[in-house]
Amino acid sequence: MQPMNIAFALVFTAAVVFFSFSVRKLLATLQVGKAEDRFGSVGARLKNVLTVAILQSKLLREPVPGLFHLLIFWGFLALSLLVVESVIEGLTGHFSFAFLGGAYSVITFTQEIFCLLVMAGVAGSLWRRFVTKVKRLQVDAHGSRDAAMILAWIFLIVTSTLLQNAARIALGTYEAGLSYPVSSQLASFFDYSRSTFFFEMAFWWLHIGLVLAFLNYLPYSKHLHVLTSVPNVYFASLKPKGALTPINLADETLTKFGASDIEDLTWKQLLDGYTCTECGRCESVCPANLTGKPLSPRKIIVDTRHRTAEKGPLLAAKSLESEPDVAARTLLDNYITEDELWSCTTCMACVHECPVMIEHVNEIVEMRRGLVLNESRFPPEVKTVFDNLERNFTPWGFSHSTRADWAAGLDIPTMAQVGDASKVDVLFWVGCAGAYDARYQKVSVAFSRLMQKAGISFAILGTEEKCNGDAARRMGNEYLAQTLMTENIETLKRYNVSKIVATCPHCFHSLKKEYPQFGGRFEVEHHTDFLDRLVSEGRLKPKPEKRPKGTITYHDSCYLARYNDVVSTPRTALQAAGAQLVEMERSGDKGLCCGAGGGRMWMEEHHGKRINIERTEEALATGATTVASACPFCLTMMNDGVKAKEAAEKVDVKDIAEILLESVE
Numbered sequence: 001m002q003p004m005n006i007a008f009a010l011v012f013t014a015a016v017v018f019f020s021f022s023v024r025k026l027l028a029t030l031q032v033g034k035a036e037d038r039f040g041s042v043g044a045r046l047k048n049v050l051t052v053a054i055l056q057s058k059l060l061r062e063p064v065p066g067l068f069h070l071l072i073f074w075g076f077l078a079l080s081l082l083v084v085e086s087v088i089e090g091l092t093g094h095f096s097f098a099f100l101g102g103a104y105s106v107i108t109f110t111q112e113i114f115c116l117l118v119m120a121g122v123a124g125s126l127w128r129r130f131v132t133k134v135k136r137l138q139v140d141a142h143g144s145r146d147a148a149m150i151l152a153w154i155f156l157i158v159t160s161t162l163l164q165n166a167a168r169i170a171l172g173t174y175e176a177g178l179s180y181p182v183s184s185q186l187a188s189f190f191d192y193s194r195s196t197f198f199f200e201m202a203f204w205w206l207h208i209g210l211v212l213a214f215l216n217y218l219p220y221s222k223h224l225h226v227l228t229s230v231p232n233v234y235f236a237s238l239k240p241k242g243a244l245t246p247i248n249l250a251d252e253t254l255t256k257f258g259a260s261d262i263e264d265l266t267w268k269q270l271l272d273g274y275t276c277t278e279c280g281r282c283e284s285v286c287p288a289n290l291t292g293k294p295l296s297p298r299k300i301i302v303d304t305r306h307r308t309a310e311k312g313p314l315l316a317a318k319s320l321e322s323e324p325d326v327a328a329r330t331l332l333d334n335y336i337t338e339d340e341l342w343s344c345t346t347c348m349a350c351v352h353e354c355p356v357m358i359e360h361v362n363e364i365v366e367m368r369r370g371l372v373l374n375e376s377r378f379p380p381e382v383k384t385v386f387d388n389l390e391r392n393f394t395p396w397g398f399s400h401s402t403r404a405d406w407a408a409g410l411d412i413p414t415m416a417q418v419g420d421a422s423k424v425d426v427l428f429w430v431g432c433a434g435a436y437d438a439r440y441q442k443v444s445v446a447f448s449r450l451m452q453k454a455g456i457s458f459a460i461l462g463t464e465e466k467c468n469g470d471a472a473r474r475m476g477n478e479y480l481a482q483t484l485m486t487e488n489i490e491t492l493k494r495y496n497v498s499k500i501v502a503t504c505p506h507c508f509h510s511l512k513k514e515y516p517q518f519g520g521r522f523e524v525e526h527h528t529d530f531l532d533r534l535v536s537e538g539r540l541k542p543k544p545e546k547r548p549k550g551t552i553t554y555h556d557s558c559y560l561a562r563y564n565d566v567v568s569t570p571r572t573a574l575q576a577a578g579a580q581l582v583e584m585e586r587s588g589d590k591g592l593c594c595g596a597g598g599g600r601m602w603m604e605e606h607h608g609k610r611i612n613i614e615r616t617e618e619a620l621a622t623g624a625t626t627v628a629s630a631c632p633f634c635l636t637m638m639n640d641g642v643k644a645k646e647a648a649e650k651v652d653v654k655d656i657a658e659i660l661l662e663s664v665e
Contacts, residue, residue: 004201008090008208015212022219026274029312033267038235045234052357053233059355061590062281065128069355071114071121072154078114081107082161086208105179112165112182115158122155136280139298143222143278150223153214160207162186167200225277229356232275235268236357240513242348242563244365247478258369258476260332262308263315265363270312272358273305282350282360287593287615288343292608295343297350297360303335304363332367341367342379345611346474346598347558352589368476382475385602389480393466394432395602404462406434406441410448414462421497424457426525429511431504432467433632439639440503440632440655447503447527447657453664454539458501464491470506473514475599482518485510489520503527503657505559505566505631506597512564526560528630528656532569535576535660542663547578550625552659554581555615555638556591557631565589570630573656577663582622592618596633616641620651627653 051057056073060066081097088095098104129137129147138144165183168174170190177184190196218226225232239245247257259265282297283289289296310329314320320327329335341364350360371377385395392400404414418424428451434444451458466484473481492500500522502508512524534540552574560566567588574581586592595611605611616638619627627642629635639653 002093005091005093011209012087012090012212015216019216019219022216025313026219028316029308030267030270030274032263032312032315033265033270034263036266036268038237038268041238044238045236048236048357049230049234052236052355053230056355058353058357061353065125065134068121068124068128071117072125075114075118075121075158076154078111079118079158079161082111083208083211086204086211090204090208108165108179109181112162112180115162116182118158119155122151126151136284139278139280146222150221153210153217157207157210157214160203160210164200164203164207166190167196167203170196171200173200222276222278225275225356228271228275229277232271233357235271237359237362240516241565242361242509242559243513243517244362244473246482246517247369249479249482256370257373257478258371259363259366260370260374261330262304262311264370265304265366269304269359269363269366270308272360272363273301273308275356276301276305276358277356278302279355281353281355282358285349285353285590285592287345287347287349287595287611290592291595291605291611291614293343293605294337294339294607296340300336300340300360300364301358304331307331307335332370336367338371338377339607341371342382342603343607344598345558345593345595345600347593348562349558349590349593352562365474365476368474369478370476372476373478378475379603381603382599385471385475385599386477386480389467389472389484393484394436395467395471396432396436398436400463403430403435403465404460406430406436406444407448407460407462410445411452412448413459414464415459415495415497416462416464418459419495421459421495421499424459426451426456426458426499426501426530427492427495427497428458428460429468429500429502429504429507430460430465431502431507431632433636434503435465437632437636440635443503443632443635443655443657446655446661447531450531450534450540450657450661450664454534456534456539461491466491468504468507468510469514470510471599471601473510474597485515485520486518489515489518492520492522498523500524501527501530503630503632503655505557505564506633509559509563526564526566526630528560528570528573529566531657531660532573532576535573540660540664542577542660544578546663546665548580548626548659548663550580551582551623552579552626552628553584553619553622553624554587554628554630554656555584555594555619555634556587556589557629557634558591558593558597560630561589561591570628570656573660574628577660579626579628579659582624584618584622586618594631594634594637596637601633601636610641610644612637612641613644616645620645620647625651626659627651628656628659629653630656 056070059069085097128134162183165174165180166186167190169176169180169183169187171192174180176187218224262270278298280298286297311326314323314326344364346361348361388395388397392398421427430444433440466488469481469484500511508524508526511522554570571581592615594615627638629638635653635655642648642651642653
């Protein structure tokens with residue numbers, strides 16, 4: 001073995017040992033989190049890895065930066081074989097995959113092309129960060145320095161590869177030609193001399209040295225995601241999208257609910273912290289952050305990482321008492337404030353846009369649970385909501401006995417009158433807003449009349465219906481939410497209900513995706529899907545002469561578009577009514593929240609601009625004469641926004657059911 005090989009063996013061994021130490025430390029820290037089963041459904045998990053991690057589907061939702069990252073990522077994949085080749089060469093003195101024949105020429109050609117693509121990706125990324133200065137990338141000086149160093153590091157790795165190949169071509173080790181299209185051009189800068197031998201060796205050491213150093217730097221950098229993003233995507237939740245994880249309230253061993261520090265979070269939530277790239281995509285779509293609220297989804301996850309780094313090793317080593325200052329601090333309060341948590345609308349835009357599938361909303365709700373269930377800490381308005389839910393089974397202060405008053409004179413039977421759900425086509429779940437809110441009662445009436453016109457037999461629960469539990473659950477009161485949910489499930493099962501249609505997306509989502517957690521499995525449909533189907537089946541026939549006047553812009557409810565992928569049917573239903581649609585700047589699954597989700601419907605906005613005003617301004621910018629909605633919260637918020645902008649005389653705010661009813665009467 002030559003001295004160079006011995007030297008490399010020592011360097012390589014040291015690098016592997018130190019990297020192994022770092023990885024073991026990270027894994028040990030993850031284990032301080034609570035257990036969570038994320039190991040089943042291997043096929044579905046591998047599919048996520050292929051589409052999200054390998055094909056970068058979520059990154060490409062922003063095409064330009066997504067392309068830059070794709071070039072760098074795929075370049076590294078293409079160059080991985082070269083790294084293996086260099087390591088074996090360093091240990092043995094001479095090695096090449098040339099024995100692969102023609103395939104090797106394809107590999108070397110691909111590697112050289114990808115070197116150029118990586119350079120282009122690095123240049124584009126540097127330009128966006130330091131020249132155009134994209135806002136979401138301007139976090140702090142340290143983050144920018146770290147990003148610049150990583151990008152320069154990557155640039156040097158691929159550059160040293162090309163220069164090493166060029167020197168070897170000049171020395172006759174490699175053959176110039178198509179197999180090395182870039183290096184063959186660079187080879188003219190070298191000649192067959194001792195200095196070229198020196199440069200060839202220097203570039204080889206520079207390349208492999210940078211790779212090994214890069215590998216060992218990652219565990220201590222925000223770019224740890226290079227190592228953890230694929231595992232994080234693999235272990236992403238496969239539960240119904242947007243469904244919260246229930247607390248087992250029957251478990252008498254539980255002494256604490258929700259989360260206040262890292263040991264209360266799951267290992268996957270700690271892995272989310274490791275995986276955050278600090279790209280800011282979550283922050284750039286967060287309605288609270290955009291309107292000056294204290295919430296930053298990125299900060300929530302980064303704070304979790306910092307607290308994990310501070311406390312995790314001590315917990316893993318069972319030596320927390322040796323650092324009383326660390327033990328005295330908590331993630332909640334010392335890192336993350338109450339205001340941050342209560343600013344969240346649970347719109348899930350952050351989760352939807354995150355390229356590495358971090359689950360911000362679940363962690364926020366888990367910390368809300370900690371505040372509510374363990375410490376009874378919540379805004380005064382929230383206490384009012386909880387009191388109303390406990391007394392009247394609705395977030396508002398209306399009497400439960402008036403829940404069915406909206407249906408007076410409409411000849412709508414209750415399920416108690418029908419006796420069994422098999423005698424009707426569907427149960428109409430009215431929801432609290434549909435039953436009590438004066439404006440949304442009109443939507444309940446419109447939807448009922450449409451079903452009657454279509455020949456649909458239906459019934460309501462009337463005073464037997466209670467709040468679906470969504471508001472309480474997302475406000476952190478899991479106990480109250482589960483009480484409401486289980487009582488509703490008992491009622492539905494008593495009448496053998498199997499099919500439900502709901503006008504409220506929050507009711508729809510809860511009934512469809514969260515009631516099954518407690519044994520309530522029903523076929524649930526949102527009224528926009530239901531109406532679209534009735535039109536397509538010819539059971540509702542809009543009249544051309546009754547088509548809506550002017551143009552209509554449709555506001556997507558978060559709990560429809562992002563939570564349940566209901567994007568096209570509301571639009572096709574409107575088009576069937578003859579509506580001329582114009583889209584807002586942010587629409588579909590990129591739509592901006594109205595500001596009412598996550599319990600925010602009943603809370604005041606004390607910071608920054610009102611979210612509904614921001615969204616209303618987008619709607620008014622389209623020039624539409626009608627803003628269409630498919631959610632009672634959205635209808636209220638957009639209606640208030642239009643009034644606040646003094647546009648009520650020019651712009652109407654209507655539910656899709658109301659617009660469709662006008663077109664068929």
